[in-house]
Amino acid sequence: MSVAASASRSASTLCSPQIQQGALKEAKVPPHIWAARHWNLGLRLVPGHASVRAGILVLLIFLPSTLCDLGSVYDSSYETVIPERLPGQGSDDPGGKVSYVLLMQGQKQLLHLEVKGHYSERNFPVYSYHHGILGQEVPLLSQACHYEGHIEGVPGSFVSVSICSGLRGVLIKEETAYGIEPLLFSTDFEHILYTMAHQPVVLCNVTPTDSLGDSSQRQGSSKTDELLALSDLWSHAKYVEMFVVVNHQRFQMWGSDVNTTVQAVVDIIALANSFTRGINTEVVLVGLEIWTEGDPIEVPVDLQATLRNFNLWRQEKLMGRVRHDVAHLIVGHRPGANEGQAFLDGACSGGFAAAVEAFHHEDVLLFAALMAHELGHNLGIRHDRPGCTCGPKHLCLMHETISKTSGFSNCSSDHFLRFLHDHRGACLLDRPWHQSHKRRDAHCGNGVVEESEECDCGNACDSHPCCEPTCTLKVGAQCSEGLCCYKCTFKKKGTLCRPAEDVCDLPEYCNGITGECPANSYMQDGTQCDRIYYCSGGLCKNPDKQCARIYGYPARSAPEECYISVNTKANRFGNCGHPTSANLKYEACSNEDIFCGKLVCTDVRYLPQVKPLHSLLQIPYGDDWCWSMDAYNVTDIPDYGDVQGGTYCAPKKVCMESICTGHATLQYDCHPQEMCHGNGVCNNFKHCHCDAGFSPPDCSSGGNGGSVDSGPVGKPADRNLSLFGVGESPDSRMEDEEINLKVVVLVVPIFLIVLLCCLMLIAYLWSEVQEAVSPGSSSTTSSSESESD
Known part of the structure; x- marks a missing residue:
């Protein structure tokens, strides 16, 4: 489906909840509308209107500075091309150089590229959630993917592409921008090459707001003693250490796959650098957090509210964990009227170094331009005014209408230089960690289990039964958290830890050597x-x-x-x-x-x-x-x-x-009769999940079922016992047996005492009956004797 078709079917905010009563006019009975009677009437800022109550005027000072809206999407011309890689070159080359021959508009073009792999900090941390527990991932990233270069014989040309899994990126030739990306399901390395002249643009309205942070909140003084002279600031390399957060919906749009999400963010950062090079600034990814199980904050359609929520979360949860100059949140939904929000002058600020962007489409270059635009606001760059230029382009990156084929203007350079001169950008002069190839040490006490840590109890170490304040396990403890951890001990191998919740879902089992339940698996x-x-x-x-x-x-x-x-x-x-x-x-x-x-x-x-x-x-x-x-x-x-x-x-x-x-x-490509010998189904990892009686990986031999991803399946008796509770282990059953034994020990003596009392009462009553009966019998006998006389 085309980009236009996709965008036309996306959701957007409705301004009015009223229904047209004539919509179902042929119905014999008028339609009934059931609606909530209480409406949530929140404050909204409408571009062009500045009427607000005096009571909230102070709050408006801290509202974000930009309101962006994605414009219409139009079709662009494209052609199918097959890039040919010249032999003898590649990422294994010491120089990291590679060349491709590409047929563009009937003419062969030679692309000379050089690897650019330093847009992320070496071994940058990737955080995600597992059953509500924050932990670190070790993503499988393709190395040396991003390349930049030029087209031979074309002055002013520029190429920025990722070459892993095909070529994906942008080519600029004779003032015309082209996008290139691999054709899905092509077996001949076919690619789509399309012009970007009529691609979607982003519209922005800026709210005039001065710097949102005072000097006491700036981090610059602690990062460098003094700024360079104004004449040297522009030529000096500057670095923005950016932390990126991906919300749950955008994570789902990337297939709910951590590796895919991390690679996509790395590619976006690389493309954003193609814009920021115009102000001699490099964006470096210093960390990534993926909200894999849901958003820990409210992420409403109004991105202005989202930014406020995200910034509070950043101050409370992120600042003490990873050092950063700015933090950007990527959301996956189509917002109401705003495509992006950023705090003006927020970079290097302890209180306002935040921005949020909506990535509800799949135009990676457009989103990279949006991210660079919002980052520009963080760096003190306002919207361009009439007279601002960026070469022959009519619209520059910081114009209200954002174009992904342009760059920063001369006005943007002036704003950025003023931001640096005013002692607000000192953090940008620090060389990032990746330049010296050093790894950050794990930070014990932040609640995240990082490399070299056995556990991390955060602020609850005094009462934690398994973890020491030194982030090591207590003596005798095997684990501290997880669905397969019970009372600091691994649950038995084969214990059910996550049951199937649907006919298309698959269960997972503990492996007996870790406290974590295996990743969720389900039918392909x-x-x-x-x-x-x-x-x-x-x-x-x-x-x-x-x-x-x-x-x-x-x-x-x-x-x-x-x-x-x-x-x-x-x-x-x-x-x-x-x-x-x-x-x-x-x-x-x-x-x-x-x-x-x-x-x-x-x-x-x-x-x-x-x-x-x-x-x-x-x-x-x-x-x-x-x-x-x-x-x-x-x-x-x-x-x-x-x-x-x-x-x-x-x-x-x-x-x-x-x-x-x-x-x-x-994209179902499973053949269970062949892959699984007819004794199982394919899971979302494209592995066989075997029926009971067969064993992975191909279900050809006897076993208890399951897959290489589900964890070892226990024996039927163990599985039945574990179903008494979700993930219940033999340890929990032993605890129940101990409780039952205590009950027996207490109840049996009481029962015996009561029984003894009952027997004594019965014996007493029986004796009373006997005494009552005996005199009566004597009287009868005497009477009889009298009569006989």
Whole structure:
């Protein structure tokens, strides 16, 4: 699908929650709208309007300085090319040089490239979360991927590409910028080469704000004794040590894969350097954190609020962990009116060294330009005014309309020089750690288990049962955290630590030598489930199940007539795409895509709790009703009421971005009959997960099942016992047995005492009965004797 098509189907903020009542005018009964009565009315800054209450005027001083909006997307001309690498050169060459021959517009061009591998600190830390615990990853990064150079015989040409897994980047030739990227699924090393003249741009409105930090918060005085003379500042190399955070949604857009995410961020930093070289500044990645399990802060559509939340998190959680000059958050959702936010003059500031950018598309170069633009604001660079120039270009990088084919202007240089001269950029004069090839030492006490540490109890070491304040395990302890750690001891090998949560999910087991549960595994996307549906992301994408998750049993997906009635109306309750700007409308679903818009359900017996800004639409259908939901707000992205990606829509077809397309888009390439000998399924790591009775890796021999990724599966008896509790170990069962023994020891004596008392009471009552009976018998005997006389 084209970039334009993709963007047109992205979500955006709606300014009004009102529904057009005429949208379903053919319905016999007017549609009923169920909406929350309490609206969250927050402060919003609208470009061009400055009316605010005096009571919040002080707060506005600390609001971020830029408001950016992604413009329209247009198609660009492109051609298919096959880059030919000249033999005898490559990354193994001592000089790190390589050359390619490329056919551009019918002419052969020779690209001379040289490796540029110093845009990240050596062994920079990568943090992620596992069951809520922050830890460090060891990503498998391709080495020496990024190259820069020129086109032979073309003065002023510039090339910046990543050559790992094909060529991906930008070429500038005779004032024309070209993008190049590998063609998916090509077996002939084919690439797409396209002009960028009509690619999307970013629009920015700046709020005039002075520096947000006072001199007491600046870090410059501690980093260098004095600044160089003004005449030397410009020629002196400057370095921005940037820490990057990737939010959960953007992580999912990169396939929920840590290695892919890290490589993508490294490539973005390299492309951003192609812009910042214009101000003699190098951006160096000093650390990365990936929110793998969810966002620890609220990430609303309003990026201004997101920046405030992120900056507070940065001050509380990041500043004491990794030294940085700026920290940028990459979010994956389409924001309302703002594509990026940054604190003006925030770099080198302890309080405001932050920015946030939205990366909801896949145009890497455009996003790199956006990141460089927002970084420019951190470095004190305002928007360009009339008269600012950057060579023959009409629009420069810091113009309100951001172009990815331009650079910083002469005005930007003046702003940056003033920022340095005012003693606000002293931190930029420090040479980063990677230049001396030193590694940062692990910081004990920050709550993160780093290299050379056995554990890290943070601020809770006094009461931690397993970890010493020196970040070593206590005597006798094997572990301190994790689903496979119980009372400082590894759980038994084969103990279930993460059960399957769906028919498309797969269980994981402890290996007996670590406290961590293996990474989550599930059936490969595209595996068939529930007869006609397909697995995607560990879930069987059955629309009936989606309805049941929202409305409860027995709700199910509505008949086709309901979908046609709802999804052809092009309103917020039925559509196949949100508007990309205020001037555009919702997209109605075509007949082929009718099941890929809003989810429509019937047999609804229970209504979910309607959150603020959420609404339900009820329309008649025979003796029943059909229900649709508009659940798009600042915390629900994508819309919870949309049909999920990967959901069945027609035989051998699934929904993807509101389009019913062939199930081949799930990229299922497993052949379980061959790979797994018919005794298992393929998981998301493309390994066999064997049925019970067979063993990995190929399920050809006997065993307990599982895969090389799931951890060793225990014996059936062990597995059954472990199912009494999620991840319950034999140790926990021993604890239960100890408790039961204590109960027996206490209860049995009490029972015996009570029983003895009961027996004594019975004996006493029996004796009383005997005494009562004996006199009566004597009287009877005497009476009889008297009568006989």
